[in-house]
Amino acid sequence: MISLLRFGAVLAVLCALTPASFAPAQAQADSSETVPYFTDNGFGNSLLSTNGVHHEGITYVCYQGPLEDAWVASYNHETGEWTGPFLAGVSLMGKDPTRARIDDHGQPSMVLDDAGHLHLAYGGHGGTRETGVNPLGNTHYGEQRHVVTTRPLDITEWELLDNVSPFGTYSQFIKMDNGDLYLIYRHGVHRSNWVYQLSRDNGRTFDEPVSFLKSQRNRELDAVDSWYPYFIKAPGDRIIARVDHHTCRDSPAHNGERSHGYFIQMSTRDHVWRNVKGEALPSPMTKDIMDRHAKAVDTGDDFVHGGPVALDSEGNPHFILYRTQDTKPYHGGEKTIFHYRWDGERWLENELDALPKTKVDMEVGAPNEVSLLVAGFNDENFGQVARWESTDGGATFEQGRIYYSRKGAHLRLSRPIVNAHPDARFMAARAQRSDYSYIFLLGDSGEIERDLEGASVQTDAQRAAPRFGTRN
């Protein structure tokens, strides 16, 4: 039953449990000692959005580090050498010790332009009143910023470019095949439009923001309609998204009330948004338009949290929703994963209650071949990152390759690395007993190891004050 691949994964598990890798980072570093992570200074929810890109044998990654700043590192697959991590971009957030929580909305998104420069967008949670009047929504904290490497493919030096809106939240770069860069984000806090800004010159200038999902008052509910989308670049000239709707009530105030699953797509040739059937939709899209033309599933009274979207080999979308009937907590309680796919005529639903209750990413081959990357606890309380494979269109899944496993480990996943090397398909963050996390680069050979000294990046002051608000 244990395949060779599984056996390799089991070996990796045993290695991960050896005392050497369990040693605290501040222990005296033995120069030969290696650890399965490349840094110990991930901070808060350190991974979100598109956190990495591979190019000609080197994988470049970014994450949220101390003080909610944007950090970068790279790994050379030929030489086995790590570079960094380095501080690449300073955030306005994370610097105020009187705030009770880590904001966790300004994680960096990375893209490599066609001239070889790496870009990060980061640091935003809607801007503040000091930022000015937000014409497309409301404000809260931080400032969306854009930094770029001074030299091509050299992550040691970055410069700040003042050429994108400061009001952005959930910044995400997408590069199309012709080199055009789309910076997609919510233009403010949670009562704001979703927009994109297009650059046709490798991120040196951007067109003005274009709204495509509209936030507006819903008079029936004493609320504002708002949106939580998940975007990817699709083959050819398309950007596609799975979207859920947020009812932002006046009372109770902003919570996790999110519903339904929608699918939209845009051709970057004509910049027209369309539904799954290819019918053009007026933009920016309102709740009424989305309900009538783009709704894939009505989740009734369930709260949802949105998952990934992917296209199968026939060009039909699949997406994931996490559904819960426990609507009290901020993000709901126990969630069940649901898989949806369009078969060309209708949406099909699968409830995946056998999987660990956690977040996933997804790849799809033929319409029946659905592969989920799952981070969660198995029955023995091992935190694992594993593949779950379906060959019947998502009706049933079997566990496949295990990329990482460790008893009690709380794990979070990055999104897939763009143009990934097989040995570095994604990152995972493992929570420490603090606000910090270890960050792993994972692929078909398990974790990419690093010498302990190179991976020990936290400062003595950070180790001494490991909780937000208690540091100096």
Ligand code: ZN
């Ligand atoms: Zn809200």
